[in-house]
Amino acid sequence: MKKYTLLSISLGFIILASCDAPTEETRHEEEFTTPAMEKEIILEDRYSTWLTYEGTVPCADCSGKHLQLKLENSPDKKERAYELTETYLDTKDGDRKYTTKGIYQVHYGTEDEPSLMVIRLIDEDQQLFISFSQEANGSLQLLSQEEKKMVPTSNHTLKPVP
Numbered sequence: 316m317k318k319y320t321l322l323s324i325s326l327g328f329i330i331l332a333s334c335d336a337p338t339e340e341t342r343h344e345e346e347f348t349t350p351a352m353e354k355e356i357i358l359e360d361r362y363s364t365w366l367t368y369e370g371t372v373p374c375a376d377c378s379g380k381h382l383q384l385k386l387e388n389s390p391d392k393k394e395r396a397y398e399l400t401e402t403y404l405d406t407k408d409g410d411r412k413y414t415t416k417g418i419y420q421v422h423y424g425t426e427d428e429p430s431l432m433v434i435r436l437i438d439e440d441q442q443l444f445i446s447f448s449q450e451a452n453g454s455l456q457l458l459s460q461e462e463k464k465m466v467p468t469s470n471h472t473l474k475p476v477p
Contacts, residue, residue, distance in 0.1 A: 364388045368455050368473035378405040394418045425462045
């Protein structure tokens with residue numbers, strides 16, 4: 316009888332030991348995968364948004380050049396699109412509008428300013444078309460062909476459009 320009691324106690328300990336508590340990973344898994352969160356993640360991955368910037372910069376042979384820049388903001392794309400509309404104001408032929416489309420690249424640092432974030436617009440011929448720097452306030456500053464800041468900078472600013 317003692318033999319069977321000892322055997323059943325041993326068997327009980329073996330069964331209890333094999334019923335391991337869930338690991339930290341699986342224990343909290345339900346907390347992080349709610350249906351609402353899954354929908355938000357899916358929406359963020361599938362849809363692009365467009366950020367729009369506008370401003371009027373100096374022009375040599377007109378009263379100003381109005382720029383409207385739209386940048387694609389998509390988390391799942393390596394190459395993001397842009398659309399730049401340039402309107403030359405009060406030319407001898409009236410206002411003249413041109414639109415350029417392509418992709419843009421983001422680079423960090425220039426020769427003069429290593430911490431500067433530079434947005435390079437690449438045209439349909441895969442050539443560098445124009446560059447901007449992003450400022451701390453969210454605005455974009457038009458850069459020269461050598462990627463240096465224009466002086467005065469306030470005349471070469473594109474502001475975010477809500």
